Structures are given as C-alpha cells and as structure tokens.
Amino acid sequence: MRIQRTLAATLALLAGTASAAFSPAGQAQTLVWEDNFDGPSIDSGKWTYDVGNGCQIGLCGWGNNELQYYTSRPQNARIENGNLVIEAHREAFEGSAFTSARLKTEGRMHFKYGTLEARMKIPQVGNGLWPAYWMLGTIGVWPGRGEIDIMEAGNAGAIADGVANRRLGAAVHWDYNGSQADYGHDYNSTTDLQNDFHTYRMTWDAQFIRITIDNQPYFEFAISDIEGASLHEFHQQYYLLLNLAVGGLYTGVNSPQGVTAPLPGKLEVDYIRLYQNPGDELYVGSSSATPAGKFGVFTERSDVVGRLNYGQDSELYLWNNLTPTSAAPVEGSEVMSFRAAAGNWYGLGVITDYRNMGNYAGGSLKFQMQTTTQSTFKIGINTSFGDSWVDFVAGGNNYGLVRDGAWHQVTIPFSAFYDLDLGAVKQMFMVVSDPPAADVNFAIDDVYYQSP
Numbered sequence: 001m002r003i004q005r006t007l008a009a010t011l012a013l014l015a016g017t018a019s020a021a022f023s024p025a026g027q028a029q030t031l032v033w034e035d036n037f038d039g040p041s042i043d044s045g046k047w048t049y050d051v052g053n054g055c056q057i058g059l060c061g062w063g064n065n066e067l068q069y070y071t072s073r074p075q076n077a078r079i080e081n082g083n084l085v086i087e088a089h090r091e092a093f094e095g096s097a098f099t100s101a102r103l104k105t106e107g108r109m110h111f112k113y114g115t116l117e118a119r120m121k122i123p124q125v126g127n128g129l130w131p132a133y134w135m136l137g138t139i140g141v142w143p144g145r146g147e148i149d150i151m152e153a154g155n156a157g158a159i160a161d162g163v164a165n166r167r168l169g170a171a172v173h174w175d176y177n178g179s180q181a182d183y184g185h186d187y188n189s190t191t192d193l194q195n196d197f198h199t200y201r202m203t204w205d206a207q208f209i210r211i212t213i214d215n216q217p218y219f220e221f222a223i224s225d226i227e228g229a230s231l232h233e234f235h236q237q238y239y240l241l242l243n244l245a246v247g248g249l250y251t252g253v254n255s256p257q258g259v260t261a262p263l264p265g266k267l268e269v270d271y272i273r274l275y276q277n278p279g280d281e282l283y284v285g286s287s288s289a290t291p292a293g294k295f296g297v298f299t300e301r302s303d304v305v306g307r308l309n310y311g312q313d314s315e316l317y318l319w320n321n322l323t324p325t326s327a328a329p330v331e332g333s334e335v336m337s338f339r340a341a342a343g344n345w346y347g348l349g350v351i352t353d354y355r356n357m358g359n360y361a362g363g364s365l366k367f368q369m370q371t372t373t374q375s376t377f378k379i380g381i382n383t384s385f386g387d388s389w390v391d392f393v394a395g396g397n398n399y400g401l402v403r404d405g406a407w408h409q410v411t412i413p414f415s416a417f418y419d420l421d422l423g424a425v426k427q428m429f430m431v432v433s434d435p436p437a438a439d440v441n442f443a444i445d446d447v448y449y450q451s452p
Contacts, residue, residue, distance in 0.1 A: 077101035102243035107424020125154035126261030146233025156252025187218030300332025382427035
C-alpha cells in the first residue's frame with residue numbers, strides 16, 4: 001500500500017531482481033492455513049481490523065492521502081454468499097467522505113516462506129478505488145519491517161493509459177542502509193478484471209518472491225543477497241492485509257470530488273490458502289493462547305501460569321528521561337525504579353513477541369507502585385490496534401494508587417483501555433508522561449495480568 005519509488009533501479013540491480021517469466025515452485029507443499037469464508041461472519045480468530053483514518057496512529061490518510069474512514073461495520077466488511085466482501089461507500093462518516101474496511105491477520109497468523117493463494121474479484125476501480133492484497137513484516141518500523149504488495153489496482157498511470165481495470169501492480173518496500181527502497185512491476189491483463197474472479201498466487205522462499213495471476217507471472221524479486229542488498233526484511237514473518245482504499249497518492253485522486261469510480265464498490269474474496277514446506281515458519285494465534293490465571297510481566301511471584309523472560313522473549317526499554325534509582329522491591333529482588341527530570345517527557349515499555357492474551361479478556365492489569373508525584377502519567381498496552389492508555393490524574397481514578405510514597409496495589413480492568421486487542425499484545429506494559437513541572441520519582445514491581 002505504500003507507493004513511493006526511491007532507489008528502485010539501483011537496488012533492483014543490486015538485489016538481482018528480474019521481471020522475466022519463471023516457473024512456480026514444483027515441490028509438493030502442505031496446506032497449513034486457510035479461510036474459505038463459509039461461516040456466517042468474519043472469523044475473529046483469523047482476522048482483525050484497522051479502524052479509523054490513520055490519524056489515531058499519527059498517520060493521517062494512512063500515509064498515502066487516502067480519503068476513506070475504515071470501519072468494522074457489516075456495511076463495509078462481511079461474509080456474503082461464501083465470499084468475504086469489503087465494500088467502499090460514499091458517505092459522510094467521522095469527518096471522512098467515504099467508508100471502507102481493512103482486515104489483517106496480525107496476531108492471528110504470521111508466516112515466513114510458503115505459497116499463498118487467493119481467489120478474488122476486484123471492483124471497477126475507475127477513478128479513485130484502490131483494492132490491495134498485501135503483507136507487512138511483524139518486526140521493526142516501516143520501511144524496516146518490510147512490505148510485500150501482492151496485488152494492487154487503480155493506479156494513476158493506468159487511469160491515464162485507459163487500462164485502470166486491466167492493470168495490476170506488485171511491489172516490495174524495505175530499508176536499504178537507512179533509506180526507503182522500493183521495487184515494483186505492473187502487468188496488463190488481456191481482460192477487465194472486475195468481471196470475474198481470478199487466482200493470485202505468491203511463492204516465497206529464501207531465493208525469490210514470485211507472483212502470478214491465473215498462473216501467468218507478473219512479478220519476481222530475488223532476495224538471496226541478504227547482506228549486499230540489505231534484504232533482511234524478507235526473511236522474517238509477515239501477516240496479511242486486505243483492503244479497499246478510496247483515493248490517495250496511488251490513484252492520483254486526492255479529493256472526494258475526483259472520485260468517479262462506481263460506488264458502492266466491492267472487493268470480493270472466495271478463499272485464501274497458505275501452503276508450506278517443512279521448516280517454513282508459521283504462527284497461529286488461536287493455537288498459542290496463554291492459559292488463564294496470572295501471567296507475569298515483571299514479577300518473581302511463583303503462582304503464575306507463565307512469565308516473560310527478559311533478554312529472551314522480552315526487553316525493558318527506557319525511551320526517554322529516566323535515570324535508574326535504588327528502591328526496595330515489594331517482592332523478589334528486582335524492581336523498576338527511576339527518576340524523571342522536570343521539563344521533559346519520560347517513558348518506558350516492555351516489548352515482547354506477539355502474545356495471545358485472549359483468555360484474559362474481562363480481567364485486569366495489576367502492579368505495585370510507589371510515588372509522590374502529583375503530575376499526570378499514563379499506563380498503556382500496545383496491541384494490533386495500536387497504543388491504548390489509561391490516564392492517572394491526581395484527584396481522579398487512580399485504580400488503587402495513593403501518591404504517598406508507599407507501595408500500593410494498582411488494578412486496572414482491561415475494559416478501561418480503549419481499543420485493546422488482547423489476542424495480539426505486543427507491548428504488555430508501558431508508562432509515559434508529558435513533561436512534568438517537577439522531578440518525578442517512581443517505582444513499579446509485581447506486574448502481572450490476571451484473568452477473570
């Protein structure tokens with residue numbers, strides 16, 4: 001879904017990229033994940049949503065000047081006649097002129113290497129619709145996380161050439177020595193693609209990313225020169241995304257008045273199937289749920305069903321303006337104890353692998369804290385929906401915290417967090433504050449999740 005083109009020619013040569021015809025992998029693979037969209041509704045164990053216009057994550061227009069507001073409403077995403085339907089509408093909604101949907105498997109299914117096949121029917125893209133079937137890496141910050149665009153349609157060049165509904169695009173994006181790098185290739189079909197379903201297949205191994213439509217090749221990218229072309233991003237796990245954008249840089253349509261494509265417009269998906277070889281990587285969140293009980297985030301208590309192992313599957317990051325201090329732990333021998341200087345923001349976060357904490361829905365985050373500060377701070381959790389925060393304001397609801405310098409048990413119901421996806425937790429505990437007026441001293445210990 002990113003459309004900038006930088007360093008493309010140089011890096012394509014460096015990476016050994018070619019757009020010549022190729023043969024798909026011949027070895028037999030095993031079906032390891034699929035969605036045939038045969039149920040009454042979208043399977044929340046396989047898909048979640050991006051909701052909003054991107055501003056909530058500091059990326060208004062989703063980084064591409066897109067015009068739609070993504071929702072999770074059935075009007076925009078549903079199962080219909082055995083197909084997933086993503087439907088864009090022209091309607092005023094939350095300050096946007098259009099609505100649509102963007103689904104993703106983040107926290108539900110990630111994989112490295114395999115053959116991914118989808119049977120889809122795109123809408124009549126005309127001027128302004130932008131269907132996309134693509135992938136993002138699970139590690140890092142874009143472009144360093146990597147991106148693989150398997151199928152996109154509706155670009156400005158195709159509109160100008162009169163082939164908007166026959167031209168497909170595929171692309172990859174990554175970080176090359178600190179700069180954004182891109183390689184893309186377009187393909188013109190002999191028929192209008194909105195009239196029927198077509199099968200899109202990506203084969204991905206340690207050597208190549210290759211993409212076909214109805215067995216006709218239209219993209220190839222060599223990824224074996226990992227060090228020389230800085231292609232580490234394409235050798236880690238990715239998750240899937242499906243969306244139908246309206247307007248944006250890719251389409252060259254940047255105002256609601258410029259959108260003349262027929263609306264409502266539908267992207268329809270009959271099925272998606274993933275096949276892999278032995279040794280390929282697969283993460284399925286539904287089979288990796290953390291058992292109910294107490295889960296230790298930063299604690300040495302013994303009555304937990306599991307715990308984070310710092311230096312192995314998790315790390316404590318001090319983001320800004322925190323100096324370690326001495327404090328007696330409330331339990332065990334470790335404690336988070338810091339001083340933040342006045343006049344500068346401070347923050348920390350416990351970063352982990354993806355964790356399926358779905359069994360803890362309806363439960364709470366518990367920790368011990370001691371402080372005397374009267375300034376406001378926030379406690380947060382990061383999931384597939386982004387950051388979610390609870391404010392601690394002097395005189396407000398402090399969930400058991402007393403600001404008297406003694407240890408106090410703090411209990412925050414998970415229901416107090418906004419837009420929390422416990423099925424895909426990435427940072428299990430965060431603290432942040434705007435610049436305080438006076439120095440702040442605080443200590444935190446015995447942090448754990450409690451199921452209902």
